[in-house]
Amino acid sequence: MTQFLSLLMNGVSLGAIYALIALGFVIIFKASEVVSFTHGSLLLLGAYSIARLSEPLGFFLAALVGIAITALAALLVERLIINRLRGAPVISLAIVTIGVDIILLTELIRRIGSDILNVPHPWGGGSFRIGAVGISDNRLIATIVAGVLIALFFVAFKYSSWGVSMRASAEDGETAALMGIKQGRVSALAWIVAGALAGVAALFLVGSPTPGVSATVYTVALRALPAAILGGLDSTGGALVGGLLIGVAESLASGYQDQLLFLGRGFGDVVPYIVMIAVLLVRPSGLFGTKELTRV
Numbered sequence: 001m002t003q004f005l006s007l008l009m010n011g012v013s014l015g016a017i018y019a020l021i022a023l024g025f026v027i028i029f030k031a032s033e034v035v036s037f038t039h040g041s042l043l044l045l046g047a048y049s050i051a052r053l054s055e056p057l058g059f060f061l062a063a064l065v066g067i068a069i070t071a072l073a074a075l076l077v078e079r080l081i082i083n084r085l086r087g088a089p090v091i092s093l094a095i096v097t098i099g100v101d102i103i104l105l106t107e108l109i110r111r112i113g114s115d116i117l118n119v120p121h122p123w124g125g126g127s128f129r130i131g132a133v134g135i136s137d138n139r140l141i142a143t144i145v146a147g148v149l150i151a152l153f154f155v156a157f158k159y160s161s162w163g164v165s166m167r168a169s170a171e172d173g174e175t176a177a178l179m180g181i182k183q184g185r186v187s188a189l190a191w192i193v194a195g196a197l198a199g200v201a202a203l204f205l206v207g208s209p210t211p212g213v214s215a216t217v218y219t220v221a222l223r224a225l226p227a228a229i230l231g232g233l234d235s236t237g238g239a240l241v242g243g244l245l246i247g248v249a250e251s252l253a254s255g256y257q258d259q260l261l262f263l264g265r266g267f268g269d270v271v272p273y274i275v276m277i278a279v280l281l282v283r284p285s286g287l288f289g290t291k292e293l294t295r296v
Helices: 002-032 039-057 059-082 090-112 137-159 161-171 173-178 183-205 215-231 236-255 257-263 267-282
Strands: 127-130 133-136
Touching (some): 002 133, 002 137, 002 161, 002 183, 002 215, 002 236, 039 059, 039 090, 039 183, 039 215, 059 183, 090 215, 127 137, 133 137, 137 161, 137 183, 137 236, 161 173, 161 183, 215 236, 215 267, 236 257, 257 267
Antiparallel strands (some): 127 133
16 A cells, blocks of 8 residues: 555656646647647757756756746747748648757757766755655655646636637637737747746656656657647646646556566556557547537
8 A cells, every 4th residue: 555655646746747748738739739749859958958057057047047948949949930830731730840859859869968967956865755655855846836837827828818818719710810819929928838837847857766867858748748638639627637647657557567567568658658548549539628520
């Protein structure tokens, strides 16, 4: 039971980080109808920037600058590429983001090389324990920060003019444009927010129990994509639920891998995709995604 509770707590904390990344996927999709595959390289860019800037600037200033760099990079992708291709087929836009992702990833991997860059988190590698059940301080702080940011986002999404504009654009882009909503501005802000959330997620992903920044940080975004799809690509609440489900499932599968050896080693790495496929077989639009009816 102790092992199960520990794995559950760690799964929830990992799921909170996944939820931040998945929320970025959903925000961009709602604003510009693009499935952005640049998130992996943006995540790695945020982690790399924070690691490199920590020594000259100190941890907290480096974290702020690193998050800002990630948000700026996301904005540049939107302004220089996505905005210029507005109206192009959705599949074309998705392929373009894959190309951008490969370019950024290749350059970042070249810069990182085989090194593992350290990020000097002030809370170090300590852990928080309730009886025999423990969780690293880094993951605990990540859960709290993610919870606060997600709550603030939902408030802004519901009550701010940007949130109303995004919901209107997602519902009917042409009508929203006729009502005076500038879709280009909505899309730009969405990419900025998504980039900033990726930067925050990167800040905690490279802390305990993860040893530091390496090229493998990129794969985390690939595991967060199933969380967004599972919850429904057009559902902000679904991103939260999907992230938590994927995080818990991955943690439990990795924790009980000795009992699951008949499924092969590294089974925990593919669990997010197995869960996603299982849900989509039952609900093709995701748990909370909008069902589209087509007349035939």
